[in-house]
Amino acid sequence: MSKRQMLMLADVQSVENTCKTDPACPFVAFEKSKNTFGFTLAANGEVVIYTFSMGDDYPDNTVLTYSHCPDQPLLIHERIPTFFNTISPKYWKNPKCVNPLPRVGIQEPDETTDFWLNEDSPSSDMDVNIPANEDGDDTNDSDYDDDGEDDNDVDEDYYNTDGEDIPEYFSDEDEQVKMHPLLAHDIEQVKQLAGNQAISYRMFDALGDIDIDLQLDVSFLQDLIAKAWCLNREQPLVVRLHCSLSKYLDENSPQVSVFQSSKSNQPGVCSQMKKITESFLLGHWKSLTNKAVLAHLKSREKSPSKTCQRDGHRNHSNTSRGRTLTIPISFSRSSSSMSQSPSSESPSPVSPDSSSKKFGKKMFPWQPWQRSSSTGHSPPSPGKEELHLIPAATQDQKQAKQIPSLEHGFLWQMYGYLKNRIPNLSEFCVVCDEPHIFQNGAMLKPAVCERELCVFSFQMLGVMQDAAENIATGAEVVDLLVSMVLAAVKSRRRQLILDPFPSVVDPKSSKELAFSPKKKNFDRLESTLDKFSSMTDMLAAGSVTDMKKQMDRMDFMAYPLLQWIISSNRSHIVKLPTNKQIRFMHTPHQFLLLSSTPSKEIAFRKAKQEHGSIFAFHGSNIENWHSILRHGLINASGTKHQMHGAAYGKGIYLSPHSSVSFGYSGMGHGIHQPVKKLPPVQEPKKSACRFLQSKNLRCIALCEVISSKELNRHGHVWVCCNPDHVCTRFFFVYEDGKVGDQGVDTTQDKYTKDILSAMADWRTL
Template sequence: MRMCSRQERIQKDVNVVIQRCKAEDECLFSNFRYADATFMFTYSQGSRRISYSVNVSDDYPDNTYVSNSENADDGLITMDPIPVIFQKIASEMKPNDATSDCPSDCPSFEKTTDNDSEEVHSDGPEEEEDSEEENDYYGGQEENVDDENQKHPQLEADLQAVRDLKGAHAVSLREYPGFDDVDINLHIDVSFLDEETALCWGVIRQEPVTIRLNCSLAQYLGGTVPKVDVFQVSIQKDRFGLGHQIKKIMQTFVTEQWGEQGEQGEQGTVLSLAETPTPSRFNFGFKTSDTDAKSVPDRHRGFLVQAIEYAEKRIPVLNEFCVICDEAHVFLNGPMLRPYVCETELCIFAFQTLGVMNKVTDVIATGAQVVDLLLSMARAALVSCRKDLIFDPYPSVVDPGNPEKLALDPKSKNYDRVSKAFDSLPRIQQMTQTAHSEMKKQMDTVDNLSLPLLQWVISSNRSHIAKLTADKQLEFMHTPHQFLLLSSSPAKEAKFRDARKTHGSTFLFHGSNIENWHSIMRKGLVVASNTKYQLHGAAYGVGIYLSPTSSLSFGYSGIGGYGMQSASQNDNNTAKNKEGQGLQFLKSRNLKCIALCEVITSPDLRRNGTIWVHPNAEYVCTRFFFVYEDGQTGDPNINTQDAKIYDQILKVVTSRHHATKT
C-alpha cells in the first residue's frame, strides 16, 4: 500500500461522508463541495436551509473549525475527523425534530441534512468507498494494514525509552488505519516555570506543552522529515504566541537531526535503554550560555528522548533568543522577561509583516491602562532634552507602503516624525471599542505610521506589567494606578530565589522620572553610576539607589511628568493631548512613577540612612509599580521597614502568588 498524504486522507474522509449520504434513501444533506481546505454542504428540510462549513488545518484532524449559517459567529474547533463531525451533526438532527427550531443551548455542531441532490462537487478526485472503510469511523470493523505500514521497530523502541525515562504520560501516539501516517505527541512538562513567567509568557504551567511530529509509521527515521506542530490543548492556537517560537526551534532541530537518526534506523539498529547511562536531570534554574542552550543532547537513548531533552533545554531560556532567527540577544544588563525579536532588519521585517502583531486590539481591550502607561512613558522620553539617551530603544517600524524599507529606523532617527505619529493616535477609549480592521482604516487615513508605532510600543515592552485589581492593591500607597511589574528573566529569578534563601530579602522603593521608564521597561534597572545615564551623582558608591522611605523616592521621580522641560513646553503638549492622543485612564501628563522592589539583603547592600545602594543588579527585582497624576505623591511617610507596612506588602505578595496558582 502506498503512503497516503494528509491531503489524501482529507479527501478520503470527505468521500466517506458523500458515499454514506448516497447510500441513504432520504438524506437531507446535499451540495457537497470541497475547495480551499473547506468541506461545505447544505441541510434542507421544508423551508429551512442551513449551510455548513468544515475548515481543515494543516494538522488535520486537529484544529478543524466547524460553523454554520444559522450561528455564523458561534463556531467550534474540534480534533475529530470529518466523518465523525458529520455523524455528530446528523445525530443531532433527528427526523422528528427536523422542523423544530434549534434550541438556545444547541451545540455549535448544529444540525444538518439534505434531500435534494446526489451530485457531488469536489476539487479532488472522487473515490468509491466500501462499507468497511466507512466502518472505520462509525464503530465497525477496522481495516487491515499491509506489512508495509506496520510500526517501525525503532519507533517502538524510542517510545519505550521515553516512557522509561520520562513516564508514560510524556508521549502519546495516534495512528491512522490504512495510512502510513502517525502523529507522535511529546508532552513537555512546564511546571518548572514560576507563576510570574508562565503568566507573562501566556503558558498554562499545569498543562504540558505538546510537540507533535507527523511522520511515516513504517519508515519512521528513514522517511521524510516530519512536520512539527506545538500547542497547549486549552489555549487557542493563534493566541499561543510562545508556541510559534518553540515550533520554529523544534522544526529546525528535527530537520537537522532527522537525517543522522534516519541512517541508524535504516540499518535496523534498535537501541535499548539498558545500553545507555541514565541522564542527569536538566537544571532549569541554571543560566545557560548560548552554546549550552543549543547543544544537542545525547542521542543514544533514541530520537524522541533527544527531542524532549532539547525542548527542555530551550524552553526556560526562550527570552534569551530572537523569536525569528533564534540567535542569542546581546544584552548589556542581562536578559529581560518577555521574548522578543532582535534588532536585525530582516527579523524586524519578518516580525512586523507576518502578522505577529495583528492582535494589538486584543491587547488594548484587555490591558488598556497598561497601553496608556506605555504610551505616556514613550512620549515623555521623546520630548525630553535627554531623548538621545533615554528614548532608547528608538522605534523600528516597517514602511506600510514599502515592506522592504524601515519608515522609522534607529540608524536614522527622526524624532519629529515619531512625534507626529504619536499625535495622530486616537483616544484609548475609542480603540477599546473598535475592531482592528476598522481602527487600522481610521488610523491609516490620518497617519499610516500611527498604528505600526502603537504596535511597536506594545510589542517592544519586555517587562510584564498588569493592572492590579482593587483587592490586590496596597492601600497605603493612595493611588488607584497600581501595577504588577516583573522584568527579571527566569534565570535571574532562579538566581534571586537562591540568594534569598541564603541572605534574605526586603522591599525598597526606587524612584525615577517617567521619561526614564520607557528604557527601563525594555532594558531593566541598571547600575547607572559613573555612566552617561547618571543624573544625580554617586555619593554613596556605584550601584542601584533605593530607599525604604517613600518621600525620598518621590523626590527622585521628578516634580512633573516632564521634569526636564519648561512649563511652556508642557502646556503645548497638554494642548496636543486634547486634540490628538487622549489618555482614557491617565488623564494628566504630569505623572510620577515609583517602583517597589524586592532586594536581597546580602552583605554588599550598603545602608546610608534612608539611601540604600546595591551594587549587584541581579539582586534587585521590581515587583510593583505606582503612578500618581498631577504631581500628587501620596503619603510621603511610608517606610517599608515598618512592621505593619512590611506585613501588608507580604500579604499582597502571598495573595498574588496564591491567585496565580489557582
C-alpha cells in the same frame, strides 16, 4: 485525492449514514462541503448546530463551532466519529460507528516487547503486532472495541452502511501495524528516561503515518509568567511530529504542530516553539539516516559500560509527571531547577567521550562538541554593521541551545533540547532565534530583536507576528507606554535614554525604515507622537481598521509606530482593578509589573528560600521607563546611563521609604538631595476617566529584593549589586506632581501585609 481527504470523506459519510438509519435520531440536517461538515442536534427542547472546519492535516487542527457560542471555537485533534461518539449517548443510543477504524488509534507498545536492537534486526520495517488478549485473540487496545464483534463486521457496518464499497485504502493488507525498529526504540527510550507521560503517539497504519506527541511539562512556570505567555501551566505543551511510520529518518522532515489542548486560540509561545522545532529538524534531520543511527546505537550497545549505564537510567526513571529527569544530558540550571532534586544515585551528565567523538566526526558533524564549547552553542558572530550590538548572554542562555547526545535516540535528543529551551524562550528573537541584542540580557515577553532583517520580516511579511503580539494589552497600559516614549523623546537626554529607538518600516516604501536606530530622527518621531489620537478616541473608533484610518489621517506613520510601541514592550503589565489596589499608595493608576524571565524567577525563588526577601521602592523619572521596561533595572553606576551620584557604591539604588523614591522619580538629572518636604497626600479624585490626563507624571516601582549580603543597607538608601536579586512587582503613576503617602516604610508589618495581600491576588488578574 490524498489519503487524508479520503479518510475525512469516509468519516463524514459514516456519521451521516449511521444517523439516517434511525428515524428517531436527534441529529439531523447534515450539510457538507469540501472542507466543512455540519449537523443539527434537536433534543430536549434545544437546538444546537455543530460545524466542523477541516484542513489538509485532518484529523488534526479541526475547528469546531457551536451555534450557541460561535465566538468560542474549539480546536480538536481527533476524528469526527470519535467526537460524535462522545456526545451522542446523552441524546441517543450508542451508535454503531463507535470504532471507525480499529487499526487507526492510539497504539501503545507491549511492555514486554524488547525494543533493543539485536544483531539480526533489519534496518528496514519491523512488524509490531497488536497485543493479544487473555483468550489469545488479536485485539486492538482501543477503548472503542468493547462489544466483542469481529473487526471486519465493525468496519463493514461503519463504512458500508448503505451497501457501498469499502474504500480501497482500508484493505485487509493493513491489518498489521508496521513500525520501524529505530522509531520503536526511540519512543521506548523517552518513556524509560522521562516517564510514560512524556510521549504518546497515534498510528495511522492505513496512511503509513504516525503522530508523535512530545509532552513538555510547563508546570514549573509561575502563574503570572504562564499568564503572560498565555499558557495553562497545568497542561503540557505538546510538540506533535507527523512522520513516516515505516521509514522514519529516511523520509522527509516531519510536519510540526505545537499546541495546548485546552487552548482554542494557541498562544504565541506555541508559534515560537514550532519555529524552534522546525529549525532543529531542518539542521539535523537530513544529516541522519536509519542505517547510520542504528549502527551507532549497536556499537554503543556492545560496550558493557554503556549497557550498564543505560540499565541504570531505566532503573532510576521517574514517572511522577516527568518532573525529575535522571538523564544523561546537561540541562541548564534553570531547567534542572524546575524539577525536584535528582536522586543521589543519578548519573552525572554525559560528556562526549572518545567513541562519541569518533562517530560524531563521521556521521554527526552537527553535534555541539564538534563546533562549540561544552557550555553550549555560541551564536554566530554579528556582521560588521552590528558589532556594537553584542548580546549580554546569561549562563542559562548559553546553555539553552546545547544539544543533548544522540546516545538514546533522536526523539530523546529533541525532547531534551526543546525542554531546555522553554525557560529561556524570551531571551531569543522570535524571528531569527538569536540572543536579543539588549545589553542587560533577557526580559519576560517574547519579542523581535532590532536586527533590520527581523524587523522587515516581522512588520512587512508578518513572520511570527502571533508569537510576539501583545495579546491582552489593555487600553490603560497602551496609554502608559505611549506616555513613556513621549517623555523620553522630549527629554534633554533623549540621545541616551530613548533606547531602544523605534525600528519601523516605512508603509509607503517597504524597502526602507522610516524610523531606524542607525539614523535617529528625533524630531520626526516627536512630531508623529504628538499627532497620536487620544486613547478615548482610539477606543471610540470601534475597530482596528477604523482606528488605523483615523490615525493615518493624522500621520501615516502613527499607526505603525503604535504597533512598535506595543510589540517592543517586553514586560508584563496589567492594570490593577480598584478592589485589588494597594491602598496606601493613593493613586488610581496602579499596575502589576513583571519583567523577569522564568529562569530568572526560578533563580530568584531559590535565593529567596535561602536568604528571604523584602520590599523596597525604586524611583526614576518617567522618561527613563521606556528603556527600563525593555531592558530591565540595570546597574548603571559608572556608566553613561548613571543619572545620580553613586555615594554608596555601584548597584541598583532602592529604598524602603517612599519619600526617598518619590524624590528620585521627580528628578531628571543631577545628584539626589534628601527630600525635606513633599506635597501633602491627596486622595485621588473619584473620576470615571481611565487614562492619564497630564503629561507631568511621576513613577515609582515596588520591588522585591533578596535579603542577602549583596544588599548593602545605608539607612534609608539600599544598594543591590546583583541585578538578579531585584524583581519588579508593582508600578505606580502620579499626575501633576502629586505623590503618595511619604511615610510608607516597607519594613513595617502593616505595609508588608497589604503588599503580600496584593501579591496573593495575582492569580485573579
